[in-house]
Amino acid sequence: MLGVFDSGFGGLTILKELVKVLPNYDFVYLGDNARAPYGNRSFDSIYRYSLQAVNYLFSIGCPLVILACNTASAKALRTIQQKDLQRIAPNNRVLGIIRPLAEEIGKFTETKCAGILGTEGTIASKSYLLEIAKFWPDLHIEQEACPMLVPLVENALLEHPATEVFVREYTQKILAKNSQIDTLVLGCTHYPLLQEIFLKVLPKNIKIVSQGSIIAQKTLEYLANHSEIDARISKNGKIRFLTTDSPEFFEKGAKVFWNTQIKPESISLQ
Ligand code: DGL
Numbered sequence: 001m002l003g004v005f006d007s008g009f010g011g012l013t014i015l016k017e018l019v020k021v022l023p024n025y026d027f028v029y030l031g032d033n034a035r036a037p038y039g040n041r042s043f044d045s046i047y048r049y050s051l052q053a054v055n056y057l058f059s060i061g062c063p064l065v066i067l068a069c070n071t072a073s074a075k076a077l078r079t080i081q082q083k084d085l086q087r088i089a090p091n092n093r094v095l096g097i098i099r100p101l102a103e104e105i106g107k108f109t110e111t112k113c114a115g116i117l118g119t120e121g122t123i124a125s126k127s128y129l130l131e132i133a134k135f136w137p138d139l140h141i142e143q144e145a146c147p148m149l150v151p152l153v154e155n156a157l158l159e160h161p162a163t164e165v166f167v168r169e170y171t172q173k174i175l176a177k178n179s180q181i182d183t184l185v186l187g188c189t190h191y192p193l194l195q196e197i198f199l200k201v202l203p204k205n206i207k208i209v210s211q212g213s214i215i216a217q218k219t220l221e222y223l224a225n226h227s228e229i230d231a232r233i234s235k236n237g238k239i240r241f242l243t244t245d246s247p248e249f250f251e252k253g254a255k256v257f258w259n260t261q262i263k264p265e266s267i268s269l270q
Contacts, residue, residue: 001026001240002233003062005053008036008154009250010189011068012257014097017212018066019239021220026234030057032269033245033253037150038071039119039188046121050076051084052269058089063232065094066219070118070187070211073098074125093229098122100218101185101211102131106139108207113140113180117170118187120145128187142181144174146188153190156256158197167194168201175206183207193256242267 002022004015008031015029030053032038038046050072057065067073073096080094105114116128123145132141148166157163175181184206186192192210199208223230241264243250250264 001028001060001062003027003054003057003065004029004068005050005057005065005072006031006067006069006189007038007049007071008033008150009253009257010150010153012254013189013192013210013212014066014068014215015239016258017216018219021216022223024235024237026236026238026240028057028060028062028240028242030242030267031244031250033243033250035244037119037154038069039121039150040147041071041121043075046072047076047079049269051080054080054084054094055088056267056269058092061234063092064223064229065092066215067094067096068189068215070098070127070189071121072096074118074122074127091228093226095219095222097189097211097215098127098187099131100215101187101209102128103135103218104214105132105183105185105209106136108209109139109183111180111182112138113142113178114183114185115174115177115181116141116143116185116187117146117174117191118143119150120147122187128185140178140180142174142177144170144177146170146191149194150188150190153193153256154253156253158193158256163194164197164201167197171198171201175203181206183209185209186211240265244269 077096123143152163241262243264247264
């Protein structure tokens with residue numbers, strides 16, 4: 001199985017795209033719903049929770065785990081890769097979702113000015129700035145934290161007028177930082193659900209980049225280049241859904257993210 005982890009439901013937007021390009025692969029999705037949102041939690045908590053999730057997914061047979069959460073990718077990935085992996089499972093791998101986006105961003109912007117929207121944790125970590133600078137040192141990047149958006153999406157308030165008010169406010173703030181911005185990255189796995197609202201409030205010349213399809217393509221390439229990992233992932237076209245909250249909670253909350261019925265299983269992480 002290929003493990004996909006998120007603090008809650010947001011990683012389902014990544015899983016959806018992964019399943020499109022890897023339809024025969026077995027996936028297991030783990031949402032730490034009981035402790036979501038991660039966005040404004042401390043580095044220590046996000047690292048500890050993410051490591052628990054990775055350990056769990058390894059223990060049930062995932063040789064590869066994708067941290068399908070920007071906040072966890074920003075605050076836990078590097079330490080897990082550099083400090084823990086060698087000790088807990090040297091032949092397994094953990095990947096995040098910030099670097100793949102950083103590799104591609106320069107292909108979208110013509111003005112060389114782009115903006116990143118994300119949770120407070122992702123923005124404060126400066127991970128996007130650091131990663132993008134490695135691949136595209138001549139880009140000008142602005143960032144804006146959007147703390148209200150995850151709670152609005154998690155509560156299925158996509159149609160609520162408040163959601164548009166906040167999307168408008170955050171986008172105006174970031175565009176005011178640099179009028180040359182022509183590309184905005186939705187740097188949180190929840191934000192693709194707000195794509196329509198972003199399209200409505202943004203000037204027509206601004207491109208919106210969501211992560212799902214980019215991550216899917218990069219995962220495909222990764223597996224093609226790492227046959228030793230690929231060979232260990234089972235391929236029966238099955239998807240399991242795990243949550244740290246109740247199955248009922250997950251099933252209800254996942255409806256806006258996933259359009260077929262799912263039967264989640266409840267687990268506890270420690
Ligand atoms: N979906 C997560 C991300 O991509 C954030 C959700 C949360 O705050 O837990 O950053």
